[in-house]
Structure formats: structure tokens, C-alpha cells
Amino acid sequence: xxxxxxxxxxxxxxxxxxxxxxxxxxxEGRLLAERLADSGRHxxxxxxxxxxxxxxxxDQGVVHAVDDVSFELDYGETLGLVGESGCGKSVTALSLxxxxxxxxxxxxxxxxxxxxxxxxxxxxxxxxxxxxxxIGFIFQDPMTSLNPTLPIGFQxxxxxxxxxxxxxxxxxxxxxxxxxxxxxxxxRERMGDYPHQFSGGMRQRVMIAIALACDPMLLLADEPxxxxxxxxxxxxxxxxxxxxxxxxxxxxxxxxxxxxxxxMCNRINVMYAGRIVETGMVDDIFExxxxxxxxxxxxxxxxxxxxxxxxxxxxxxxxxxxxxxxxECRFSPRCKxxxxxxxxxxxxxxxxxxxxxxxxxxxxxxxxxxx
Amino acid sequence: xxxxxxxxxxxxxxxDHLKVHFPILSGIFQRExxxxxxxxxxxxxxHKGETFGLVGESGCGKSTTGRAVIRLRNPTDGRVLFDGTDLMSLSRNxxxxxxxxxxxxxxxxxSSLNPRMTVGSIISEPLETHNLVSGKARxxxxxxxxxxxxxxxxxxxxxxxxxxxxxRQRIGVARALAVEPEFIVCDEPISxxxxxxxxxxxxxxxxxxxxxxxxxLFIAHDLSVVRHISDRxxxxxxxxxxxxxxxxxxxxxxxxxxxxxxxxAVPIPxxxxxxxxxxxxxxxxxxxxxxxPDGCRFHTRCWLYERLGRPEQCRTQDPELRVVATDHRAxxxxxxxxxQSDVGVAVAGEGGMRxxxxxxxxxxxxxxxxxxxxxxxxxxxxPADGASTTTTGNGGDAGG
Numbered sequence: 001x002x003x004x005x006x007x008x009x010x011x012x013x014x015x016x017x018x019x020x021x022x023x024x025x026x027x028e029g030r031l032l033a034e035r036l037a038d039s040g041r042h043x044x045x046x047x048x049x050x051x052x053x054x055x056x057x058x059d060q061g062v063v064h065a066v067d068d069v070s071f072e073l074d075y076g077e078t079l080g081l082v083g084e085s086g087c088g089k090s091v092t093a094l095s096l097x098x099x100x101x102x103x104x105x106x107x108x109x110x111x112x113x114x115x116x117x118x119x120x121x122x123x124x125x126x127x128x129x130x131x132x133x134x135i136g137f138i139f140q141d142p143m144t145s146l147n148p149t150l151p152i153g154f155q156x157x158x159x160x161x162x163x164x165x166x167x168x169x170x171x172x173x174x175x176x177x178x179x180x181x182x183x184x185x186x187x188r189e190r191m192g193d194y195p196h197q198f199s200g201g202m203r204q205r206v207m208i209a210i211a212l213a214c215d216p217m218l219l220l221a222d223e224p225x226x227x228x229x230x231x232x233x234x235x236x237x238x239x240x241x242x243x244x245x246x247x248x249x250x251x252x253x254x255x256x257x258x259x260x261x262x263x264m265c266n267r268i269n270v271m272y273a274g275r276i277v278e279t280g281m282v283d284d285i286f287e288x289x290x291x292x293x294x295x296x297x298x299x300x301x302x303x304x305x306x307x308x309x310x311x312x313x314x315x316x317x318x319x320x321x322x323x324x325x326x327x328e329c330r331f332s333p334r335c336k337x338x339x340x341x342x343x344x345x346x347x348x349x350x351x352x353x354x355x356x357x358x359x360x361x362x363x364x365x366x367x368x369x370x371x
Numbered sequence: 372x373x374x375x376x377x378x379x380x381x382x383x384x385x386x387d388h389l390k391v392h393f394p395i396l397s398g399i400f401q402r403e404x405x406x407x408x409x410x411x412x413x414x415x416x417x418h419k420g421e422t423f424g425l426v427g428e429s430g431c432g433k434s435t436t437g438r439a440v441i442r443l444r445n446p447t448d449g450r451v452l453f454d455g456t457d458l459m460s461l462s463r464n465x466x467x468x469x470x471x472x473x474x475x476x477x478x479x480x481x482s483s484l485n486p487r488m489t490v491g492s493i494i495s496e497p498l499e500t501h502n503l504v505s506g507k508a509r510x511x512x513x514x515x516x517x518x519x520x521x522x523x524x525x526x527x528x529x530x531x532x533x534x535x536x537x538x539r540q541r542i543g544v545a546r547a548l549a550v551e552p553e554f555i556v557c558d559e560p561i562s563x564x565x566x567x568x569x570x571x572x573x574x575x576x577x578x579x580x581x582x583x584x585x586x587x588l589f590i591a592h593d594l595s596v597v598r599h600i601s602d603r604x605x606x607x608x609x610x611x612x613x614x615x616x617x618x619x620x621x622x623x624x625x626x627x628x629x630x631x632x633x634x635x636a637v638p639i640p641x642x643x644x645x646x647x648x649x650x651x652x653x654x655x656x657x658x659x660x661x662x663x664p665d666g667c668r669f670h671t672r673c674w675l676y677e678r679l680g681r682p683e684q685c686r687t688q689d690p691e692l693r694v695v696a697t698d699h700r701a702x703x704x705x706x707x708x709x710x711q712s713d714v715g716v717a718v719a720g721e722g723g724m725r726x727x728x729x730x731x732x733x734x735x736x737x738x739x740x741x742x743x744x745x746x747x748x749x750x751x752x753x754p755a756d757g758a759s760t761t762t763t764g765n766g767g768d769a770g771g
Contacts, residue, residue, distance in 0.1 A: 084565040199656045229428035229592065231653045234636035238652055256566060259638025263645035282642045288729070298640060299727030300570030302599030305639055308618060312574055312599070313728065315567040318535055336736055369739070371731040 022125050028117050029126035035115070036129060039215065043116035046217060046250050047073040047096070052110035054088075054095045057103060061323035065091040065105070067274035075217070078244065078251040080265035080282070082258060084297075086319055087271040089254045093220050096252070097135055098127050115217060133163040136211030136249075138240075140223040142203035146195040152206045153179075153191025159213045178209040182239060201232035208239060215247060222254045237264060258297060262286055267356070270294045273320050273330040276349065280357030290352045290359035292370070293331045329360070337363045337370050383554055383586050384417040384440060388449035391435050395661060407661045409435040411610035412449070414692070417554075422580065422587040424601030424618075426594055426633070428657060431607040437556045437590045441473045442466065453554070471501045474547035478559035480539035484531040490517070490542055491527030497549045516545040520575060537568035544575065548583075556588045561596065573600065594637050598622050603698075606630050609668045610660050612692060616699035626701035626710045628675035635715030651714050667704065675709055 024033050035042060054066040066088040073079050081089040094100045095107050098119065112119050119130060131137075139145045147155060156178060157171035166174060172191070179187035182205040195203055204224060211219055221240060225233035241264060244251050255261055261268055261282070268285045270278040270293070278291040289295040299313040317334040329335070332342040341362055349358040350365055363370035391410040394403040410432040417423040425433045438444040440451055442458045451458045453469060461469060474497075477483035484493055494513045498504050504512050514524035520541040531539055540560060547555055557576065561569040577600065579585060591597050597604055597618075604621045606614040606629065614627040625631045635650040651674045658664055658671060670676045670685040684704050692702040695710060703709055 084567060201656055229657075230594070230636040231428060231632060232656065234650070234652050235654075237638075257638060258566075258640035259645075262640050262642040263638050286640065286642050289727070292728075292732075295727040295729065295732075297566055297727075300567050301640055302570075302573070302595045303639060303641075304595050304598060304622065304634065304637055305641070305644055308598060311577070312570040314570040314574060316571070318537075318568075337732065369735065371729075371735050 022129055023123075024126060025123045026121055026126065028119070028121040029123060029129075032117050032122065032126060032129055035117075036133065039217065041075055041115070043113065045072050046075045046077075046115055048111070048113040049092075049096070050111040050113075052092070052095055052112065053108045054091050054100055054105060055108050056105045058323075063322045064274050064325055065322060066095060067322075067325070069110075069271075069274075069276055071269055071276060071279060073218070073250055073252065076244075076248045076250050077267065078253060078265045080261035080268040081252060081254045081271060082256070082261050082268055082297075083271035084256055084319065086273075086322070088274040089271050090222055092271070093222050093252060093254055096220065097131050097137070098122075098124075099131075129163075132159045132216075133214045134216050135218045135220060136214070136216040138204070138207050138211050138219065138221040138224045140226050142200060142207050142227070143195065145207060146203060148195050151192045151194055152198070153193075156191075156206070156209050156213055159210060163214045174213070175209075178213060179206075181212075181243070182206070182209045183235075184209075200228055201235060204228065204232075204236050205239065208236075208243070212243060212247065212249070216249060219244060219249050219251045220254075221251060223256070224253075225260070226256075233260075240264070258286075258301060270297075273325065274322055275330060275360065277331065277361075278359045279349070280352070280354055280359075284352075284354035284357045288353065290357070290364040291331075291361045292335050292337050292363070294359075296334075329362070339363065339369060381418050382416040382452075383419045383421075383454055384588070385452040386413065386415050386436075386440060386449070387452070388412050388414055389436065389439055389446050389451065390448040391432070391439050391444055392447040405661050407659075408610045408663060409660055410439065410446075411660075411663075413607075413610075413612040414449075415605055415612060415615055417586060417588060418602075419553075420584055420586055421602045422589055422600055424597035424604040425588065425590045425607060426592065426597045426604065427607035428592060428633075430609075430657060430660060432610040432660070433590045433592075433607050434558055436607070437475070437558050437588055440588060441470070441475060441554075441556055443475070467501075471550045472552050473554040473556070474550065474552040475556040475558060476540075476543050476547050476560045479563055480536050480543055481531075481563075483543055484539055486531055489528050489530055490534075493531070493542060494527075494546050494549055497546060501550050503550060512549070513545075516549055519548065519579070520545045521571075535568075536564050537571055540564060540572050541575065544572075544579070548579065551583070552585070554586045554588070556590070558590045559592070560589075562591065562593065569596070576600065594622075594633060606633065609657060609663055611668055611702065613669065613703070614699075614701040615692065616696070616701075620696060620699040623716055624696070624710055625715070626695040626699065626706040627669075627703045628673050628705075628709050628712075628714075629669045630701075631709060631712060631715035632672075632674060633715075649714055667702075674714070675703075675705060675712070679705060679708065 024030050050070050052066055052069045056063040056065055069092060081092060083089050091100065096112055100107060107120065153175050156175045160166050160171045160174050175191055176187045184190055184202060184205055198206065225236050228236060237260065240251065253264055265282050268282055269276045272293050278285065278289065278294045285294065289298065296315040300315060302312060315334050320330055320333065327346060328344060329342040329346050332338045347360050347362045349360050352359050362368055389410055390412055393407040393409055395405040395407060397404040425436060427433045435444060439446050491513050494516055495509050498509055498512065513527055517526060518524045522538060522541050561572050564572060580587060589597060589600055601618055604616065604618050605612050606627065608629050614621060614625065614630050621630060625634065632651050632653045639645055653672045655672050664671045666686040666688055667690050676685050690702045690704045692700045695701045695706045
């Protein structure tokens with residue numbers, strides 16, 4: 001299915017005017033508009049991603065950044081997307097909100113069903129109803145994601161006023177309340193301050209306040225603490241954990257840090273070279289990983305809670321080029337357990353022991369050569 | 372491996388009351404209106420053949436210390452003895468000669484290599500500066516160095532952009548090794564790299580240390596990495612060294628509340644251990660080094676200070692680094708209480724958590740390896756297979 005210019009193919013959709021003047025043009029959009037103020041559940045799961053592929057056109061060729069990725073997310077659940085740079089975890093998150101820069105990027109196929117609505121069928125305008133309202137974001141670098149020329153109070157209130165139609169006064173009250181919630185002291189006084197007057201950790205708190213301003217159902221946190229020091233990282237993670245529990249917000253946490261994923265997530269998707277290579281409950285992924293890349297990553301980390309001095313077991317080589325990936329298992333060139341079959345055929349995600357535990361590896365399949 | 376003796380004759384580097392302050396200039400006349408006390412009166416020593424790890428958060432002064440130790444930055448006060456010689460007393464010429472014995476590896480493998488120079492000229496530049504090897508022998512040496520750090524020796528004519536981050540960091544290591552130094556300052560050498568690549572570079576640094584008997588000052592913010600590589604560890608906070616000791620002491624019985632807080636903030640890749648841990652989450656940010664708090668610099672964020680009912684001493688007296696156990700010093704008035712606490716420490720092996728590769732897989736792999744080697748020797752060499760093994764063996768080859 002091609003998505004780029006597909007508007008849902010609906011005959012004569014109802015055109016509804018919304019407080020922030022968005023024209024509803026599609027059937028899915030009408031559904032979304034109806035459900036905006038309603039925070040109830042409209043589907044079995046909050047998010048179902050099916051066969052999502054996102055590509056980028058570059059001078060070197062078409063990069064298959066996200067290649068046929070499917071996963072699900074329950075209401076209120078925290079899911080980790082884990083992997084190294086270039087594995088497609090951030091592009092997956094951008095695709096979920098259709099923020100992939102086009103061109104050069106493009107969602108070429110797939111379905112993203114958010115609370116029962118296929119968001120790839122929404123018009124660009126309708127998409128804006130969703131972003132910030134139902135889906136909040138936190139990015140890695142709080143300095144570049146805040147506007148340096150506007151007071152932070154304005155930036156938080158902006159989304160509350162736009163999406164919730166609050167008056168200036170009501171939006172200010174909500175802003176003060178949110179700032180206090182994310183742990184910024186003297187919140188009322190600080191609403192007029194600019195981003196540069198805050199430290200990195202404080203800016204990330206402001207970002208969280210913006211993300212939660214409209215009480216979204218899903219929070220996308222893309223490496224939210226990578227730019228921060230460990231003690232500040234602990235503060236921010238703690239904040240995300242407690243606020244998502246308080247508001248019942250589902251979280252997709254994108255991180256390269258397996259330690260963070262272990263402490264924050266209910267479930268984990270391990271990504272490699274544009275593919276999900278293993279998925280499962282957090283304990284299963286860490287205790288009985290079934291994909292050599294997943295356990296290789298765990299091997300390469302020095303840990304605080306183990307004997308010192310042991311040599312680190314590394315994964316040799318580099319991740320593959322995602323221009324024209326071959327038919328083989330994408331990890332096979334770096335895999336110690338590789339068999340001939342892995343070099344000609346890519347395994348599907350298949351079930352392993354444990355709830356929802358899937359892995360993409362011939363070797364660990366029942367009857368495979370890795371015990 | 373690690374230096375056992377502690378008498379001063381085995382010290383390769385000795386840092387005495389080192390201070391590095393940066394003036395804050397303001398107004399049209401650029402008058403000094405204040406000072407950033409980046410490093411404020413710290414002392415430590417690095418034994419020959421030892422790896423001394425320096426950890427702390429950004430702005431704590433660890434990198435400035437690293438630079439002052441090899442006099443890339445002139446200290447405001449205090450001195451640095453390298454092999455018994457005061458670096459500040461050296462003439463330009465003598466300093467250059469001494470510099471041959473100490474090198475640095477930088478954090479960012481992208482900005483620390485000149486994009487207009489080939490890898491060959493990057494690595495041979497220090498040889499040229501110090502008049503070490505010339506002519507044909509120089510190229511030989513460069514190739515040897517490339518092989519040493521796990522890169523293809525034929526890559527001398529390539530440019531830095533043709534390499535990945537991990538490979539660039541290997542080039543940085545080769546450049547540092549070119550002059551056969553005794554001492555290398557590793558300033559966050561792996562923090563810009565991906566996890567699987569970090570382990571490769573870390574193993575390389577360990578191998579080179581064993582091979583050449585190198586002494587490292589290893590600066591990093593990642594406590595797990597420092598624990599892995601160091602023989603002794605120093606913890607810095609706001610320009611001060613707050614704790615020094617062997618890793619077992621620092622990581623298992625820390626005597627400074629900051630060290631405990633720092634440890635408790637490190638996530639452990641084990642969901643069960645994460646759920647079990649006792650954490651203290653520090654409130655607030657690190658104060659500005661231009662205007663550090665009076666008394667103990669950590670008291671504004673200290674959990675122990677709160678727990679002890681805010682003793683006045685912490686607000687008024689700057690604690691000295693003092694011995695709290697064998698080879699273990701901490702700068703806290705209440706180090707004894709901190710030692711007793713169980714905050715932050717991650718206990719080894721609790722719950723028998725397996726890390727990474729399942730044991731059965733390792734056993735299976737060994738068996739299979741034995742079988743294939745036997746088969747391969749029997750069938751002589753299969754050319755296609757041989758080629759693929761050499762490319763992966765190089766610690767990753769350049770793409771493009």
C-alpha cells in the first residue's frame with residue numbers, strides 16, 4: 001500500500017470546524033475529532049504498527065531506515081526501543097507521528113493504528129490535532145527543541161491553548177500547575193524566564209511539561225537523558241516514571257542505554273539495521289535473550305554489579321549499510337554463530353519461551369544450533 | 372599489572388595542590404569580575420603502570436585536570452611532577468622533550484582529527500615533531516601502528532571521513548602511540564561511540580596497556596567503564612577531589628555521600644537488580660564553579676547532610692581529603708556514617724543474573740569451532756570463506 005497521497009479514499013466526509021480551525025477532510029479525521037476530548041479507550045491496544053517501512057533517498061541510494069516493522073503497545077504501557085545509532089529507532093518514532101522530513105524521507109508502506117485510528121490516512125492538518133494533543137514528545141536535546149526567543153511559560157501554555165481551547169488565564173494556571181508537577185520551584189515566577197536561564201536538566205523538565213500539557217495518551221521520549229549527567233538523568237527518569245504512572249500515559253522510550261531500558265520498561269524491542277530483531281517482556285530480554293545481537297550488546301557493557309577485570313566480549317565489525325540490504329540475516333556478517341543458511345535467507349520473528357517473546361534468529365529457533 | 376607499592380619513587384605523576392582558575396572578564400575594559408574555579412586545590416598521584424580513573428559529572432573539572440597534568444593548560448597554582456620533574460620549571464625545549472613521554476586521546480573522534488590530512492600524515496606528524504623516524508622507515512612505522520590498533524595498514528592514504536567513529540578513535544590511539552609514550556591521558560575516549568564499538572576500543576586500550584606497560588589517566592563520566600579499566604579511582608565534584616581509592620572501595624564501600632549518590636544514579640542492565648536497588652536521587656543541579664557553596668561544596672545537595680540534621684560543620688568547613696580505610700581517602704566530615712550506609716551500591720552477582728551470552732551457546736560455539744577447524748584443515752583452504760574472515764577480523768573496515 002502506498003500512503004503518501006492516500007487520503008483514505010472516503011466519498012464525502014463531514015467537514016467540521018474545530019476551535020483551532022482545522023478542516024476535517026477524511027473519515028479517520030472525523031473519528032479523531034470526535035474522540036479528541038474523550039480520553040477513554042477505543043481499541044484493544046493503544047498502538048498497532050503493522051509492516052511499517054520508512055525510506056530515505058540519498059545520493060548513495062535508497063536507505064531502508066525502517067524495514068517492515070510491526071509492534072503493539074498497550075494503554076499505559078512503557079515500551080523500550082533499544083539499539084545503536086542508525087538502527088532505525090528514532091525514525092520509527094518519527095514515523096509514528098509522521099514527522100519524517102519529506103523529502104528525503106518517506107513512509108512507503110504500513111499501517112499505524114493509534115487508538116483505533118489509522119493515522120497514515122489522516123490529512124496533514126488533521127495530524128496536527130493528534131500531535132501534542134494525544135501524543136507528546138521529549139527529544140534528546142532540550143536546548144534545540146525549545147524556542148530560545150519565547151518565555152517557557154508561553155511555550156507550555158501554547159499547546160494547552162491551541163488544543164484545549166483554554167483562555168489565557170486558564171492556560172497560565174495550567175502551566176503553573178504543570179511546572180510545579182515537573183519539579184520546577186517557584187513555578188509562577190519562572191514562567192516568564194527564557195530557556196537559556198535554565199540548566200539542561202531544568203530544560204528537559206520544561207519539555208516534559210510541554211509534552212504532558214494536554215494529557216496525552218502516548219509519550220514519545222527519544223533519548224530523553226542522553227545529553228544529561230547521570231544524577232540529573234536519574235531525576236528525569238524518575239519524573240517520567242512517576243508522571244506516566246500518575247496520568248496513565250503510555251511511553252515509548254527510545255534509548256541506546258540498556259540500563260535505562262531495564263529500569264523503565266515493561267517490554268523491549270531490540271532493533272538492528274532497520275529491523276526489530278527481538279521483542280519481549282523486559283525480564284525475558286535480559287535473562288534469556290534469544291538473538292546473538294541482543295546478548296552481544298549485553299556482553300559489551302561493563303557493569304557495576306559484576307566481577308572486575310574480565311575482558312569484554314565485543315561484537316566485531318560494524319552495522320551494515322542500509323542501502324540495498326541483501327536477503328541475508330542483517331546481523332550475519334558480525335555473528336559468531338552464523339551458519340550458511342543465515343547468509344542467504346533472513347529469519348522471521350518467531351516465538352520463544354516467555355510472553356510475547358519473539359526473536360529473529362534461525363540458530364535459536366526450536367531445533368536450531370544455538371542451545 | 373597494577374602497581375602495588377605506594378612509595379613516592381614509583382609515582383609517575385604527582386599532582387600537588389593543583390588549581391586551575393579561569394577569569395570571568397566583563398565590561399569594555401575586560402576587567403576580571405570573578406573566577407571559575409574549575410580545579411580547586413586537588414592532589415593525587417599516579418603510580419607507574421597504573422590506570423587512574425577520574426570520574427565526575429560535566430563541569431567538575433576532570434578534563435581540565437587531565438590537561439593540566441600534561442601542561443596543555445597552565446595551572447594557576449600548585450604543581451605537577453612528571454617522573455620527579457616539575458613541569459612548570461621546564462624550558463620550552465625541555466617541555467617538548469618531556470611531551471614525547473606523555474600523550475592524550477580526545478573524546479570526539481570527529482573534531483580531533485584534521486579532515487584535510489591523510490591518516491598517514493596524522494599519525495606520522497608526532498614522529499616528525501620529535502624527529503624520531505624519517506624517510507621510508509616512517510611509513511613502515513605508521514603501517515605498524517595502524518596494524519597495532521586493528522586497522523588495515525594499507526589505509527595510510529585515506530582521510531578521516533572515510534572511517535567510522537570507532538575507527539577514528541583507533542587512529543587517535545595510533546597517533547598517541549606513535550612516539551612510544553609512557554603516559555597517556557584518555558579524555559572520555561569512548562563516550563562518543565556506540566555500545567558495541569565502545570567495548571572494542573576499551574579492549575584495545577587494555578591490550579596496549581599490557582603490551583607496552585602504559586600508565587593511563589582515564590577520564591570518563593561513565594562509572595561502569597571507569598570501574599572496569601582502573602586500578603585506582605578518583606571522584607571529582609565541583610573542582611574538588613572528593614574521594615580516592617581502589618575500585619573495590621569506591622564502588623562497594625564509598626566513603627563520600629556524593630559517590631554513593633552517583634553510583635545509585637547509574638542504571639544497571641538488569642531489570643531485577645534495578646527493582647531491588649536503594650536509590651538516592653539528588654535534588655537540584657550542580658552549583659556554578661564560579662560561585663561554589665561555602666563549607667563542603669556538596670552540602671547543598673547532600674542527602675547525608677539532611678539525614679544528619681544539617682550539621683553546621685558542613686556549611687562552614689571545607690572537609691580535607693582524609694584516610695578512611697587502607698589506600699582509601701574521602702573528603703567528608705561524616706565519612707564514617709557514609710561508609711556505614713548501604714545507599715547506591717550495586718552488589719555483585721546477587722540473584723545469579725546471567726549477562727549476555729547464554730553459557731550453552733558459548734559451549735556450542737567452541738564445539739562447532741573445533742569441528743570446523745578440523746574440517747577446514749582437512750579440506751585445505753576454501754578461498755571464499757577465508758576472505759570473509761579477514762574482513763571481520765579487522766575490528767571493522769571502512770565503508771566506501
